[in-house]
Amino acid sequence: MLNYRAIVNILSAMLVFLAASLLFPAAVAWFYQDGDLNAFLYTIGLTFVTGISGYFLTRNNGEIRARDGFLIVSFSWILFSLLGALPFVFSGHIPSYTDAFFETMSGFTTTGASILTNIEGLPHGLLFWRSFTHWLGGMGIILLSLAILPLLGVGGMQLFKAEVPGPTPDKLTPRIKHTAELLWVVYLFITIVETVLLKIAGMNWFDAACHTFGTMATGGFSTKNASVGQFQNPWIDYIIVIFMIIAGTNFALHYRMLRGKLNVYKHDREAMFFISVIAVASLIIGMDVWQRNGHHIATAAQHSIFQVVSIVTTTGYGTADYEQWSGLSQLILLLLMFAGGCAGSTGGGIKMIRIMILFKFGFNELKRLLHPQAVLPVRIGNSVIPREIVTNISGFFLFYMALFILGVLIMAALGLDLITAIGSVTATISNIGPGLGGVGPTDNYALIPTTGKWVLSFLMLVGRLELFTVLILFSPSFWKK
Amino acid sequence: MLNYRAIVNILSAMLVFLAASLLFPAAVAWFYQDGDLNAFLYTIGLTFVTGISGYFLTRNNGEIRARDGFLIVSFSWILFSLLGALPFVFSGHIPSYTDAFFETMSGFTTTGASILTNIEGLPHGLLFWRSFTHWLGGMGIILLSLAILPLLGVGGMQLFKAEVPGPTPDKLTPRIKHTAELLWVVYLFITIVETVLLKIAGMNWFDAACHTFGTMATGGFSTKNASVGQFQNPWIDYIIVIFMIIAGTNFALHYRMLRGKLNVYKHDREAMFFISVIAVASLIIGMDVWQRNGHHIATAAQHSIFQVVSIVTTTGYGTADYEQWSGLSQLILLLLMFAGGCAGSTGGGIKMIRIMILFKFGFNELKRLLHPQAVLPVRIGNSVIPREIVTNISGFFLFYMALFILGVLIMAALGLDLITAIGSVTATISNIGPGLGGVGPTDNYALIPTTGKWVLSFLMLVGRLELFTVLILFSPSFWKK
Numbered sequence: 001m002l003n004y005r006a007i008v009n010i011l012s013a014m015l016v017f018l019a020a021s022l023l024f025p026a027a028v029a030w031f032y033q034d035g036d037l038n039a040f041l042y043t044i045g046l047t048f049v050t051g052i053s054g055y056f057l058t059r060n061n062g063e064i065r066a067r068d069g070f071l072i073v074s075f076s077w078i079l080f081s082l083l084g085a086l087p088f089v090f091s092g093h094i095p096s097y098t099d100a101f102f103e104t105m106s107g108f109t110t111t112g113a114s115i116l117t118n119i120e121g122l123p124h125g126l127l128f129w130r131s132f133t134h135w136l137g138g139m140g141i142i143l144l145s146l147a148i149l150p151l152l153g154v155g156g157m158q159l160f161k162a163e164v165p166g167p168t169p170d171k172l173t174p175r176i177k178h179t180a181e182l183l184w185v186v187y188l189f190i191t192i193v194e195t196v197l198l199k200i201a202g203m204n205w206f207d208a209a210c211h212t213f214g215t216m217a218t219g220g221f222s223t224k225n226a227s228v229g230q231f232q233n234p235w236i237d238y239i240i241v242i243f244m245i246i247a248g249t250n251f252a253l254h255y256r257m258l259r260g261k262l263n264v265y266k267h268d269r270e271a272m273f274f275i276s277v278i279a280v281a282s283l284i285i286g287m288d289v290w291q292r293n294g295h296h297i298a299t300a301a302q303h304s305i306f307q308v309v310s311i312v313t314t315t316g317y318g319t320a321d322y323e324q325w326s327g328l329s330q331l332i333l334l335l336l337m338f339a340g341g342c343a344g345s346t347g348g349g350i351k352m353i354r355i356m357i358l359f360k361f362g363f364n365e366l367k368r369l370l371h372p373q374a375v376l377p378v379r380i381g382n383s384v385i386p387r388e389i390v391t392n393i394s395g396f397f398l399f400y401m402a403l404f405i406l407g408v409l410i411m412a413a414l415g416l417d418l419i420t421a422i423g424s425v426t427a428t429i430s431n432i433g434p435g436l437g438g439v440g441p442t443d444n445y446a447l448i449p450t451t452g453k454w455v456l457s458f459l460m461l462v463g464r465l466e467l468f469t470v471l472i473l474f475s476p477s478f479w480k481k
Numbered sequence: 482m483l484n485y486r487a488i489v490n491i492l493s494a495m496l497v498f499l500a501a502s503l504l505f506p507a508a509v510a511w512f513y514q515d516g517d518l519n520a521f522l523y524t525i526g527l528t529f530v531t532g533i534s535g536y537f538l539t540r541n542n543g544e545i546r547a548r549d550g551f552l553i554v555s556f557s558w559i560l561f562s563l564l565g566a567l568p569f570v571f572s573g574h575i576p577s578y579t580d581a582f583f584e585t586m587s588g589f590t591t592t593g594a595s596i597l598t599n600i601e602g603l604p605h606g607l608l609f610w611r612s613f614t615h616w617l618g619g620m621g622i623i624l625l626s627l628a629i630l631p632l633l634g635v636g637g638m639q640l641f642k643a644e645v646p647g648p649t650p651d652k653l654t655p656r657i658k659h660t661a662e663l664l665w666v667v668y669l670f671i672t673i674v675e676t677v678l679l680k681i682a683g684m685n686w687f688d689a690a691c692h693t694f695g696t697m698a699t700g701g702f703s704t705k706n707a708s709v710g711q712f713q714n715p716w717i718d719y720i721i722v723i724f725m726i727i728a729g730t731n732f733a734l735h736y737r738m739l740r741g742k743l744n745v746y747k748h749d750r751e752a753m754f755f756i757s758v759i760a761v762a763s764l765i766i767g768m769d770v771w772q773r774n775g776h777h778i779a780t781a782a783q784h785s786i787f788q789v790v791s792i793v794t795t796t797g798y799g800t801a802d803y804e805q806w807s808g809l810s811q812l813i814l815l816l817l818m819f820a821g822g823c824a825g826s827t828g829g830g831i832k833m834i835r836i837m838i839l840f841k842f843g844f845n846e847l848k849r850l851l852h853p854q855a856v857l858p859v860r861i862g863n864s865v866i867p868r869e870i871v872t873n874i875s876g877f878f879l880f881y882m883a884l885f886i887l888g889v890l891i892m893a894a895l896g897l898d899l900i901t902a903i904g905s906v907t908a909t910i911s912n913i914g915p916g917l918g919g920v921g922p923t924d925n926y927a928l929i930p931t932t933g934k935w936v937l938s939f940l941m942l943v944g945r946l947e948l949f950t951v952l953i954l955f956s957p958s959f960w961k962k
Contacts, residue, residue: 394875395847417808
């Protein structure tokens with residue numbers, strides 16, 4: 001039996017939090033006086049009143065369980081996107097609600113796919129809000145809320161289970177509230193460092209903050225039409241590269257590093273695999289770009305490293321049009337789109353640790369042909385991965401493929417060509433942003449048909465919440481009893 | 482310890498069998514007097530002498546084991562292709578040995594990918610041999626040999642395990658030799674029926690036989706440049722459609738049906754799933770072709786059904802250029818290329834039963850989120866699929882994807898565009914023949930670079946032998962001790 005009263009209560013509390021978050025872009029709008037302040041004030045009022053009344057009407061509710069947790073996680077993202085889209089509509093800058101919802105879901109899921117054809121035409125408040133949805137979504141609106149909801153007397157280990165990205169939530173402390181607060185401080189600290197560095201490198205404070213939000217969340221919304229490429233500044237490129245890699249790595253490692261364990265990354269197999277993938281892909285693509293396009297070797301390196309890191313971390317910032325590159329380079333980038341970052345990072349995609357486990361599992365099956373009786377556990381480093389987790393990861397991979405195929409079929413049925421269908425589905429399910437074909441790095445999602453925008457929004461949500469969290473809601477037995 | 486003496490002995494015996502098989506195309510060459518007879522006689526002589534000497538030099542060998550079996554299976558295909566390619570080279574009609582090997586491997590693996598730009602320019606003997614390699618490969622050269630090798634005193638349950646396509650070899654009788662003979666008779670019987678029907682429908686005996694070989698093996702080599710489309714005869718189209726479906730279904734079912742159990746297909750979940758997939762895909766593509774291309778509804782049905790069946794059974798005959806169809810139709814065909822036929826058929830690809838099991842497995846993982854303690858076995862009909870088999874199938878799928886990706890990367894690195902790289906790898910690993918892009922239904926493999934032809938030949942072999950049979954040879958522990 002689902003505890004609807006408690007679900008509404010928590011979701012309402014989160015709307016109050018959303019209303020509070022909207023004060024930041026409202027302040028920006030007030031500061032710059034671009035005319036978008038009222039759009040924020042209306043939204044804040046509506047969100048706050050809805051949240052506060054929902055909250056007080058549903059006090060005195062019972063215990064919440066895992067099943068309620070799944071519903072809360074999925075609907076928090078949906079509600080935030082539904083209401084977070086309003087400033088775009090109220091201000092008249094994105095008149096279509098479908099477009100505004102797509103843009104906001106893309107923000108909160110840290111995807112970075114945009115329907116805007118002229119980003120620079122937006123007022124500062126809306127640009128800030130767009131990037132800020134990334135930042136809020138980045139570490140997980142829910143993980144965020146884990147530091148607030150406990151104050152309201154709501155425990156949430158079940159939420160943690162459903163929320164933290166990746167298969168192996170590295171438990172920093174047994175107390176979930178404390179964990180959330182610690183990770184939050186780490187997230188905030190790194191955010192401040194990147195913003196300051198980008199300012200020093202030549203950005204103004206506004207652009208530095210917005211691009212930091214997009215980096216930390218592996219989101220990818222920029223304030224410029226030509227994305228990061230607009231700045232033509234290698235310092236900015238490499239600062240963002242480093243922070244994209246940081247954002248794509250398990251935050252539990254960063255926490256330990258900041259506590260003084262400096263060699264924590266070296267001992268983490270996933271982080272080392274992640275770095276190796278980036279190095280190999282950058283090398284191959286760099287050679288390719290260098291040879292074909294006749295660039296200076298430094299430019300080829302800069303472009304290939306930036307694009308590889310941006311794609312594999314599922315950020316989606318761009319400094320070069322990779323659709324001008326060779327088939328091989330494009331193919332490698334397409335594969336990296338599926339791969340994604342590390343577990344426990346803000347990155348999307350299948351995730352490095354899953355890929356490592358699937359590889360080892362596959363080779364074990366080969367070995368079993370020779371030694372049918374042998375017990376062959378999957379090992380990562382010194383630890384044995386329990387069989388249930390290996391099975392779960394296989395299931396995850398199958399669903400990823402099935403959803404990908406279903407998505408591409410639907411987009412093709414809506415009239416998209418094959419490459420655009422594949423590109424748009426990959427870029428949304430893996431929360432990247434730019435894809436291939438008609439939604440490549442120099443294009444946008446404006447021309448996708450309305451139905452397609454809703455389908456892609458759904459894929460962003462499902463991809464961001466590690467599939468099962470959302471898909472379980474479609475199982476009849478979820479709603480039974 | 483591998484029993485090399487026994488391995489050489491069996492492979493030598495099989496070369497004698499190959500020499501005997503070459504008498505059929507030699508007879509055709511003698512009958513038509515096109516000048517290719519000597520090419521066959523040289524090859525027969527070389528093959529027979531090698532085989533007979535190898536056989537007598539390695540008599541008195543010990544017991545063979547599973548490990549030897551893997552080596553025998555893989556090398557029988559390789560040896561047959563190495564020697565079977567010679568008539569093409571000796572006759573001068575395919576001067577490049579790489580091309581001749583590619584064509585022959587394509588024949589024996591029942592792929593049907595061709596490097597020929599003018600098929601009709603070939604003499605009858607070579608055309609017959611080309612199609613006959615399909616027929617021999619179809620039921621499996623090895624399964625074929627199971628009826629012969631036992632006469633030589635060699636048992637072979639381990640061969641059966643490695644050879645019979647698909648994860649569930651339906652054991653007709655406990656005695657392997659008897660099984661092989663029974664299936665062989667069924668195969669021969671259906672072959673004769675199709676040949677006669679094609680003759681009645683309007684083909685000459687030569688074309689009827691060659692197209693039957695291609696159908697029964699789900700191969701796809703035609704004697705005509707425009708494939709089956711050349712005949713412009715709906716009777717021929719539909720006869721071939723029916724026999725492609727038969728060839729793509731488990732032969733154990735046909736055996737039971739011929740023994741009088743007429744409703745055996747209705748009770749087989751895989752066969753029913755197979756038929757449903759064909760029906761749904763034909764319907765969607767038929768509607769699409771009908772609406773867009775303005776064909777008569779009967780023509781649209783004929784074209785869509787033929788192409789769907791040809792692709793899903795991994796045959797590869799063509800009557801229409803599906804690259805002129807919509808993105809959606811092409812995408813469905815691309816997915817069918819991966820799907821393949823039923824286990825125990827001559828079809829390639831992943832196979833229907835594996836896809837069914839993977840789907841059920843995926844949904845079970847979803848259910849486990851709600852009921853973490855529940856035991857949820859994978860069921861097909863009334864039977865529970867053992868956990869080891871489910872695990873093995875997951876591993877198979879992962880390797881299929883990994884090999885596909887690796888293959889596409891290599892082909893792209895060789896300079897092929899993305900669509901051609903994807904099309905050529907899919908069409909060879911799934912043993913179809915025609916793919917997409919530069920190797921589409923109206924193209925051929927002539928322009929693939931030499932390295933690429935060897936890579937694709939390897940993929941045909943690996944795909945045909947259900948991956949593990951070949952890949953295990955690359956495991957260091959296979960060669961140990």
